[in-house]
Amino acid sequence: MTEVPKEPGTRDKILIAAATMLGENPTARLSVRAVAARAQVSTGSLRHFFPTQRDLIDTVVAGLYDLDIPDDPITDRSMSPADRLMACLRLILAQVGVGDRAREQWGALYDAYVASPPSEDEAATYFALERMGRHRIERWLTTLIEEGAVPAGEVERRARFLATVLSGLMTDRALPAEAVQTEAETDTLRLAVHAVTTAWSAS
Numbered sequence: 001m002t003e004v005p006k007e008p009g010t011r012d013k014i015l016i017a018a019a020t021m022l023g024e025n026p027t028a029r030l031s032v033r034a035v036a037a038r039a040q041v042s043t044g045s046l047r048h049f050f051p052t053q054r055d056l057i058d059t060v061v062a063g064l065y066d067l068d069i070p071d072d073p074i075t076d077r078s079m080s081p082a083d084r085l086m087a088c089l090r091l092i093l094a095q096v097g098v099g100d101r102a103r104e105q106w107g108a109l110y111d112a113y114v115a116s117p118p119s120e121d122e123a124a125t126y127f128a129l130e131r132m133g134r135h136r137i138e139r140w141l142t143t144l145i146e147e148g149a150v151p152a153g154e155v156e157r158r159a160r161f162l163a164t165v166l167s168g169l170m171t172d173r174a175l176p177a178e179a180v181q182t183e184a185e186t187d188t189l190r191l192a193v194h195a196v197t198t199a200w201s202a203s
């Protein structure tokens with residue numbers, strides 16, 4: 001006898017709706033009203049499980065932290081540690097795309113967080129997504145450290161540095177360029193990876 005899939009409960013519906021909204025648009029405003037409407041629950045029901053906007057956002061992002069990336073390059077030991085980390089960082093850049101797609105992404109971020117002062121809810125969403133991105137990089141670095149492939153220490157600081165480099169490359173992808181700057185981007189990534197996979201000083 002085939003089992004009928006169990007319907008998700010109200011809390012799960014809310015989290016699925018919010019995660020889907022972020023997946024469709026990383027700049028989505030996870031307002032209580034919008035998420036409740038997407039989940040097809042009342043705002044009162046949402047508030048019962050998540051009393052504040054920050055509770056909702058932090059729970060959604062925490063759930064996304066540990067999602068595995070299919071064929072995560074960090075596990076491919078046929079490549080050198082540096083090449084594995086390079087491949088991982090390229091995964092993040094690939095989400096941005098190039099040209100018009102990159103400009104759309106950058107424009108959405110600008111409109112949401114730069115053009116006018118973000119609301120508390122918008123800022124909370126941004127900070128949560130930023131933490132999620134750094135956490136992913138920290139996991140990659142920790143994997144290499146646990147293998148003894150790179151020196152230990154300062155994981156959070158290294159991850160923040162790599163996240164800053166990626167942010168700059170994402171902006172470059174959105175700006176006008178005479179040609180695709182693949183070689184320059186690769187050089188930048190190699191320099192950044194070299195910096196975090198060799199001896200790291202806290203000074």
